[in-house]
Amino acid sequence: ATKPKASISEDIVYNYLMQFDYLPKSDLETGALRTEEQLKDAIRSLQSFGNIPVTGQIDSATARLIQKPRCGVGDHKSANSFSADNLYHDIGPHVRVRR
Amino acid sequence: YVLQGAKWHKTDLTWSMVNQSMPDAYKARMLVTRALSVWEYHSKLTFREVYSDQADIQILFARRQHGDGYQFDGPGQVLAHAFYPSEGRGGDAHFDADETWNFDSGTHNRRGTNFLNVALHELGHSLGLGHSSDPKAVMFAWYQDIDVEGKLPDDDRNGIQELYGSREKTWGPYRPQTTPTTTTTTTMRTMVYRADNPPYRPWYDPSKNPNKERNWARERQEEERRRKEQEWRRQEQEREEREREEQEREKKEREEQEREEEEREEKERKKQERQKQEREEKVRQERRRQEQDREEQDNRRRERERDRQYEKEQRERHERQERLNRERKNRERYGVRAPVTPPSTTTMRPTRKPYYTIVHQQNHHHKKQRKLKPDTCMTSYDAISMIRSELFIFRGPYLWRIGKSGLYPGYPTEIRRQWSALPVNLTQVDAVYENQQGHIVFFIGRQYYVFNSVNLEPGYPKPLVSMGLPPTLTHIDAAFVWGHNNHTFLTSDTLYWRIDDNTGEVEPSYPRDMSLWSGVGYKIDAAFQYKDGKTYFFKNLGYWEFDDDRMKVAHARPKLSAPKWMQCARGSNEVDDELR
Numbered sequence: 001a002t003k004p005k006a007s008i009s010e011d012i013v014y015n016y017l018m019q020f021d022y023l024p025k026s027d028l029e030t031g032a033l034r035t036e037e038q039l040k041d042a043i044r045s046l047q048s049f050g051n052i053p054v055t056g057q058i059d060s061a062t063a064r065l066i067q068k069p070r071c072g073v074g075d076h077k078s079a080n081s082f083s084a085d086n087l088y089h090d091i092g093p094h095v096r097v098r099r
Numbered sequence: 100y101v102l103q104g105a106k107w108h109k110t111d112l113t114w115s116m117v118n119q120s121m122p123d124a125y126k127a128r129m130l131v132t133r134a135l136s137v138w139e140y141h142s143k144l145t146f147r148e149v150y151s152d153q154a155d156i157q158i159l160f161a162r163r164q165h166g167d168g169y170q171f172d173g174p175g176q177v178l179a180h181a182f183y184p185s186e187g188r189g190g191d192a193h194f195d196a197d198e199t200w201n202f203d204s205g206t207h208n209r210r211g212t213n214f215l216n217v218a219l220h221e222l223g224h225s226l227g228l229g230h231s232s233d234p235k236a237v238m239f240a241w242y243q244d245i246d247v248e249g250k251l252p253d254d255d256r257n258g259i260q261e262l263y264g265s266r267e268k269t270w271g272p273y274r275p276q277t278t279p280t281t282t283t284t285t286t287m288r289t290m291v292y293r294a295d296n297p298p299y300r301p302w303y304d305p306s307k308n309p310n311k312e313r314n315w316a317r318e319r320q321e322e323e324r325r326r327k328e329q330e331w332r333r334q335e336q337e338r339e340e341r342e343r344e345e346q347e348r349e350k351k352e353r354e355e356q357e358r359e360e361e362e363r364e365e366k367e368r369k370k371q372e373r374q375k376q377e378r379e380e381k382v383r384q385e386r387r388r389q390e391q392d393r394e395e396q397d398n399r400r401r402e403r404e405r406d407r408q409y410e411k412e413q414r415e416r417h418e419r420q421e422r423l424n425r426e427r428k429n430r431e432r433y434g435v436r437a438p439v440t441p442p443s444t445t446t447m448r449p450t451r452k453p454y455y456t457i458v459h460q461q462n463h464h465h466k467k468q469r470k471l472k473p474d475t476c477m478t479s480y481d482a483i484s485m486i487r488s489e490l491f492i493f494r495g496p497y498l499w500r501i502g503k504s505g506l507y508p509g510y511p512t513e514i515r516r517q518w519s520a521l522p523v524n525l526t527q528v529d530a531v532y533e534n535q536q537g538h539i540v541f542f543i544g545r546q547y548y549v550f551n552s553v554n555l556e557p558g559y560p561k562p563l564v565s566m567g568l569p570p571t572l573t574h575i576d577a578a579f580v581w582g583h584n585n586h587t588f589l590t591s592d593t594l595y596w597r598i599d600d601n602t603g604e605v606e607p608s609y610p611r612d613m614s615l616w617s618g619v620g621y622k623i624d625a626a627f628q629y630k631d632g633k634t635y636f637f638k639n640l641g642y643w644e645f646d647d648d649r650m651k652v653a654h655a656r657p658k659l660s661a662p663k664w665m666q667c668a669r670g671s672n673e674v675d676d677e678l679r
Contacts, residue, residue, distance in 0.1 A: 018674075026650030027227060028615065029581075030584070030650060048232065048234045050240075051234045068402055069176060071178065071217075071230070073229075073230065
């Protein structure tokens with residue numbers, strides 16, 4: 001009863017997580033079902049990246065974050081998002097550099 | 100900061116604005132210039148505006164689906180996106196035209212989304228920076244309405260300098276703070292450069308003017324006065340400019356309306372012409388088919404007549420021979436002189452040569468085509484598909500057929516021998532697949548043909564547009580039914596579509612970017628689902644097996660197609676990747 005009610009449907013959250021690389025984009029095609037733990041991990045990752053309290057729940061802060069205007073590029077670098085061409089087969093996986 | 104992995108391998112980059120005629124194009128261009136100057140100031144990069152579609156960075160305002168597989172969503176949520184550095188669309192920045200953009204950054208107008216901030220962020224992607232989790236960074240994923248004022252937060256500055264190095268010329272108060280000192284820190288605090296002023300101040304060099312530090316208070320007042328004066332002048336200019344632009348906008352809107360009206364009429368006219376051409380084409384095809392039928396009937400009739408004639412002559416010959424024999428026997432028996440009979444004439448049975456021999460004799464182009472016949476073990480594939488449980492591989496005007504016992508002898512052979520309703524001047528098919536009704540669908544250029552076995556279904560060929568595909572689409576690369584969900588997919592260049600098998604039309608929310616089929620790349624040659632249920636993608640001489648569960652290719656390097664699909668012998672020094 002004390003849990004803040006999320007003002008956003010799980011579908012929207014699920015699509016958001018796929019759209020911005022917190023869940024595999026391939027789920028858009030495969031329709032793969034994720035376990036609750038995988039979803040929680042993805043939400044935690046989003047909360048951490050969005051600089052809001054990490055709860056693993058779709059709380060009001062998360063709902064607000066999801067509704068905020070943003071850039072359409074995914075948050076985690078992957079071959080799937082916005083690479084202009086698939087030129088990297090021959091040089092192996094990308095090296096991700098993070099400070 | 101996050102480096103995406105790709106970067107420009109040159110430092111002098113060009114950019115261009117695509118929507119030159121939109122109402123606020125001038126302001127948008129000014130703000131893009133300012134955003135670029137911020138990145139320029141903190142790195143070795145230089146930017147030059149050009150009017151060319153070959154520029155490294157193309158700035159585009161677009162709405163909804165705009166041809167790159169990443170559609171915009173109307174006002175709110177997604178504001179813009181950009182592509183990381185590479186060839187083609189790499190580096191391009193797209194802004195959602197449905198947003199309410201505020202191009203008056205620097206004034207007190209707070210309505211709408213600050214375009215300068217968003218442009219600064221997107222151009223960061225264009226240069227190779229990914230999203231940062233630092234909420235103060237320009238590269239933070241969520242929009243923040245803060246005054247950037249030309250300053251680049253440390254996080255972004257470190258990122259861009261790791262990619263492109265810092266500017267060697269470090270005069271002026273805004274040099275990168277790699278080794279901060281008290282003096283430079285003070286300078287940073289007091290001499291903040293604003294984004295609405297040029298970022299460089301070559302006239303200011305503290306090392307050459309030591310009195311500057313001592314007369315600081317007076318200079319600051321002077322600076323403040325000058326700034327206010329400049330601000331006032333600028334506001335005046337902006338007001339005049341706004342009025343002028345308002346007039347221009349109205350004029351352009353009028354012109355735009357007129358142009359749209361003309362375009363609509365033109366489109367309508369073209370549509371009617373196209374429909375007329377389609378009707379004529381249908382009539383022509385029908386006529387051709389009727390002629391072919393008539394010709395075949397004539398041929399059959401002639402052959403029947405020839406057969407009858409031949410049989411009749413054989414019969415007559417036989418009878419004549421028997422009569423002669425009888426006369427000879429009578430002569431021998433009774434010594435009667437036999438009447439002189441004319442020598443018998445021998446009739447040759449009409450030859451029934453196979454079609455290709457006739458073609459070989461009659462068609463002068465045939466020899467030329469034979470020369471172009473592809474090498475079975477050294478060719479790429481235009482299309483590949485399982486049809487009636489047999490594998491068909493298409494290349495140019497030829498096809499191979501592979502059954503349970505392997506490659507059929509006599510192949511490759513001309514595709515039109517099997518499907519004669521395909522165009523007479525067929526040079527290649529783009530894609531082929533067998534749909535859920537068991538019909539065979541061919542994609543050739545802007546049209547598709549549906550066959551029931553080898554007979555063209557009525558009403559075909561139809562244009563790709565009739566499936567809901569964009570009118571600008573010139574061809575399909577591949578068509579396949581994906582074993583994972585039995586949906587039909589079409590691909591072309593960087594995009595793919597899913598087909599609703601009930602309606603035969605493209606489903607909403609498509610196209611999407613081909614990168615979702617991870618590892619396959621863009622502009623593939625062909626794809627199909629084999630009898631093992633797996634999907635295979637083809638490009639050049641190689642192929643990839645696709646792992647449906649991991650949604651990526653099962654092997655990063657393509658394998659050679661010929662040994663697997665054409666049962667060609669391996670070269671002595673060729674080994675599998677696994678063995679290697």
